[in-house]
Amino acid sequence: GQNIDQPTEMTATEGAIVQINCTYQTSGFNGLFWYQQHAGEAPTFLSYNVLDGLEEKGRFSSFLSRSKGYSYLLLKELQMKDSASYLCAPWGSARQLTFGSGTQLTVLP
Amino acid sequence: NAGVMQNPRHLVRRRGQEARLRCSPMKGHSHVYWYRQLPEEGLKFMVYLQKENIIDESGMPKERFSAEFPKEGPSILRIQQVVRGDSAAYFCASQNDGGTDTQYFGPGTRLTVL
Numbered sequence: 001g002q003n004i005d006q007p008t009e010m011t012a013t014e015g016a017i018v019q020i021n022c023t024y025q026t027s028g029f030n031g032l033f034w035y036q037q038h039a040g041e042a043p044t045f046l047s048y049n050v051l052d053g054l055e056e057k058g059r060f061s062s063f064l065s066r067s068k069g070y071s072y073l074l075l076k077e078l079q080m081k082d083s084a085s086y087l088c089a090p091w092g093s094a095r096q097l098t099f100g101s102g103t104q105l106t107v108l109p
Numbered sequence: 110n111a112g113v114m115q116n117p118r119h120l121v122r123r124r125g126q127e128a129r130l131r132c133s134p135m136k137g138h139s140h141v142y143w144y145r146q147l148p149e150e151g152l153k154f155m156v157y158l159q160k161e162n163i164i165d166e167s168g169m170p171k172e173r174f175s176a177e178f179p180k181e182g183p184s185i186l187r188i189q190q191v192v193r194g195d196s197a198a199y200f201c202a203s204q205n206d207g208g209t210d211t212q213y214f215g216p217g218t219r220l221t222v223l
Contacts, residue, residue, distance in 0.1 A: 033211070033212075035214075041216070041217075042200055042214040042215060042216050042217050043152070043200070043214045044214070045211050045212075045213060045214075048211055087151070087152070094165060094167075095140070095142070095157050095164065095165060095204075096142055096154040096157050096165065096168070097142075097144075097152075097154065097202075097212060098154065099144075099151045099152040099153075100151060101150070101151040102151055
């Protein structure tokens, strides 16, 4: 089976940096995805890590440590529109993604 | 390149009726996944299909739910004799032919059972 643990809620201020942590246990491992989901909308792809290390994409970066079963999503220069749920989704031996409950990020002015 | 399309976006059914949800994958994608998101909960996998084949339906309830992805046309998730507990957002995601790339999500169908 798969277990995913990420904080339920986080709050940060506009312009700040926030790190959302995710620990996971999977049967097999083919990579880890991060998605963003605004309320009432579909998840949108943010990043995919398959090797250890940091992947940077604009204001968003994602880190992976396979040996520790750990990933984080780093958001810089926070904007109000970044208020959303952030979903950590490891990709195990099965094709489908398993999602945690997500971290609800609130960005305050 | 059009994204993943789902219709209808909103669907209202009375208890006991049937619901049909449609998903057209991105061009060039032949892998479709259906996920369900209950209110205030995370996304849960339901079924994985390729053209004309169900690959994994381990997340699908054993009764009343079925899915298909015909050679021509969209993938369809069918819920028979709907109950209030079926009210949820149903998302499909598509993936490229190699099955190793990102899953891209459609806008979802929000089913409300009265």
